[in-house]
Amino acid sequence: MRRSLLAVAVLTAALAGCNREAPSAPANAQDGAAATAPSPADAAFAELSKRYLDEVMALSPVSATQIGDHRFDAEVDDLSAAGRQAGLDFNRRYLAELGAIDFDKLSRENRVDALILRNQLEYGIWDTEVMQSWAWDPQTYSGLAGGAIYGLMAREFAPMPERLKSATQRMEKIPTILAQARENLDPARVPPTHARTVAAQNKGVLALIETFITPNADQLQGQDRARLDAAVETLRAAVEEHQAWLDGTLVPNAKGEFRIGAEKYDQKLKFALNSSLSRQDIRQRAEAELTRIRDEMYTVAQTVLEGRDGAPETPAQPTEDQRQAAIEAAMEVAYADRPGRDEVVEYARHTLDVATDFVRKHDLVTVPNDPVKIILMPEFQRGVAAAYCDSPGPLDKGLDTYYAISPIPDDWTDAQVDSFLREYNKHMLHVLTIHEAMPGHYLEGAHSVNHPSTLRAVFRSGPFAEGWAVYTERMMADAGYADGDPLFRLMQLKFYARAVANAILDQGIHVDNWTKEQALDLMVRQTFQQQSEAEGKWTRAQLSSTQLATYFVGAQEHFDARKAAEAARGEAFNLKQYHDDMLAQGAPPVRFARQLMLNEDIQ
Template identity: 75%
Template sequence: MRVRPFAVALMTAALTPATLMSCKPSSPPADGAQPPAADAGPSSTQTDTAFAALSKRFLDEGLALNPVSATQIGEHRHDSEIDDLSEAGRNKAIAWNKAMLAELGKLDIQALSRENQVDALIMRNNLEGSLWDSETMQSWAWDPQVYSGLAGGAIYNLMAREFAPMPERLKSATARMEKLPALLAQARENLDPARVPKTHAETVAKQNKGVLSLIDTFITPNAGQLTGEDRKRMDAAIETTRKAVEEHQQWLDGTLVPNAKGEFRIGAERYDQKLKFSLNSSLSRAEIKQRAEAELKRVREEMYKVAQTVLKDKPGAPELPDAPTPDQQQKAIEAALELAYADKPGREEVVDFAKHTLDVATKFTHEKDLVTVPDDPVKIILMPEFQRGVSVAYCDSPGPLDKGLDTYYAISPIPEDWTDTQVYSFLREYNKRLIHVLTIHEAMPGHYLEGVHSSKFPSTLRAVLRSGVFAEGWAVYTERMMADAGYMDNDPLFRLMQLKFYARAVANAILDQGLHVDNWTKEQAMDLMVKQTFQQEREAEGKWVRAQLSSGQLATYFVGAQEHFDTRKAWEAKLGDKFDLKQYHDKVLSYGAPPVRFVRQLMLQEPIQ
């Protein structure tokens, strides 16, 4: 799923997975806040009204400070602007965050309606996280991804979706290209090579010219739609951008990469703080680690039971005792996985097979009546060429403030320039059964369906600050839920692939702490990924780099799923025989995707905290 981050005045588009854009959002009230509860008294109503006004200011002023994210979210009043990461710009953002926190602190949160209590706590977490990053973490001083993300997003967010006529978007892109040299100059001014980790420097050095590929992909082919002075200005802006990117490339290659000596590990104290802001979860670091390690053990035991089933009486099968040694367990699971790996789509069959899995998953969800399915199906498209080669598919939805734009389930054909070896490795990982799991996760009843439901909640603030933990957790939850409901129940190898895919989410949470808190070596990380959770080595190598480049985000999938599982268990315990799975799912999805802990508190009438 495309996780689109937005942290107001954070001055980076790459830190917190604070939002996941909703799918086809409904029109929210103008004030951006949830209306007061029906039984609210006079003082509560006054407080809710004051919070509605503050929410509107938060969005209006915050999006103005973050114009690149604003475009992504669907606020297009700032499409010609770009974020200011100069010292003056950062100080302005810090002052604004502190002022907003002070205004929020004047409100009696307990006097708000329960829904607005949730929104107020989400807002506070966002503001405090922004300040923490600006003043303590200081990503602007050591993470060059902050700048590369903004430079690419400045163009991509304008051109990837048809929210306005092409000439209008080209004019906005022209204005932003004119400002890109200043952003890149701010990067060179702000970044201290001694604090920049080597992997970060090398990664951004490879990505830098991607801005030019965006111009070549989106702007140059449409240049004829501008004429006269507008065309001249755009051509000049393109040339200015090319020169600025080349100048920046020389600095990256000649100064930053050779002198990058920073530590990518952020340490326990900062990791705990970052988890607090990026996950907004009820689970602590210690609880996440404990649960993930226990879950990995359980999942491997379940995978072994499937292996016993599919390998029984197979010629040359490994030993399959009921109480296996670790080595016997490993060999049996690997042998069973080979049976699934062998059933791959052909090189030219990936797109058609992914479409088939969407039909199957949609039909099953309907027939089992697991959740209310939207009337309008998700649109299937070919993944844009420059985004291919990382995964088979993703769900791409518009920003919550964009109205009437399509949601896409993008499917990737195999790139034409891939070698047979690359294709073989890729399709072993994304075999037919795993593509079924992927479609459940990305589309039905995962991200696409969740987005349609969640978008109906009327709070604009909650839509803009949607929880990636909720959305990713829901998608992981649905993988197991569908398997438990009998999806491909006559095929144990599907269950094996579902467990393998889930083991990846579990491993992500362990890996994240292992690197940033426990000082893991690459060998330890690769053992977890390749041996313990059966990932292909090519994929594990990429994850090793990703884990260095980020912190906190890899825990999103596991933490969100665990909180969803916990919430369902608590609701089942409360209702007993009256529990209805469809009603439960519809209710969970009706809250607009806040952090999962708030969904549980709202459903179970617990204190909002």
């Protein structure tokens, strides 16, 4: 899972940006003379892009910090009615200006950027007016409050005293964010799971203070230090006040429906994924792929179980029960090889070294020297996923990428810990590292940030990023990672089955009104997830919609793009060159990357 830089901004209809110029001319050599003499349409779009990217930051200062524009580091987003209206007016104004440009006369590169911008402007308007997350999703506010501090303090983009001064001013404003949450949220519309989750996360903001602010507070002196101390105390009181409201008002009265229904789901899917695949296409392909995966897992299980005492029968034509028993038995072999409770992070560090060496040795894709660090997931981010990749913003050059892993909670029972470590055994941790770091999210981010279009960088596609990470899991296995160890292949297939199940689960819950029992059957029995993982995914599926589909949809489009490139290039196809070319596109929706690479129509 790649932590989205745009999550907060989407909700305020100010999606992100920066103050650098967008390219005024196309980057493709095939555009010829236009590279030195842009058309009037290209010139108009470049001017619009520059203004948009320069102005949008004031509407979403927290996202601006994450992107790497630090002009508004002392400010926070305004989620009041007036702030939402300002975002709507801004998006409508730029949508009208964009509509006046003849897309057919734009260069291919600029046409892609214009289509991406139009989609995001329409998405922002739709989210504010139709989805109305501000009225029923308390995560909107908790994520903003935590991100306001984390974005300033997690990376050394400026000297610590400077960042502490900005953090002081933001801490003074966070109580307003919490007050806006109490003003805007309608408990009757807030789903119970959302209320309980945010109530549990609320004090994570204070954990950020203890982690980042308190240990460094002595770097400020005099009035600056006094103001910081006062801001911390004011924030502590505001968090406690908000906690009392969450526990006493929101949680007891949260009666909303977390399922968003078919109409909103289809609309959000179109905006959020910007894919060529419809909901029906996704479901059909996912169900067919799940059948294929289970067949392949059975074949691998036959290899794992061969000659083992007490192993179940593995006939060439198994019944469904025989297939299930064989795969489960083979997985038990992998589950037995697991790290200790306190060894997960250290073993993940080892897997990062192994994966990096393998990619370089087999020359699969260019590996830059950008730093990546494994860290414990910040408390305010926990509860959604076991790990994520947190890349620096496109303007924060040379800063660390974080591969964040959620530690096992201290209050977990032995049974919960056992379930977690079975799921994240040593073989699965290799797969997780491939997905999150090398050559998955970390490597993709390190390449994509070099694309000249800043607009494309700040609107980077979730399906491109997540799909690439899933694609690399299979690509590494096919290349012989782990010396072809069948237990690694089994875990890779299991992890891929999770991605497939995510797409089915997302629709099943939000469109087909699945019960928890139906969801757990898909996750635990059909795709072999541990109970703790499945329980967590059930919660995550309630807390979000369409995001779970990005893994499968993006992967399918990446697999399709590679097949098309192999067919087009024939014997001249080179895998490393293909990967480098794909990552050089700047992470637009995969269909646009494919169209640019293969000179297909942009649509």
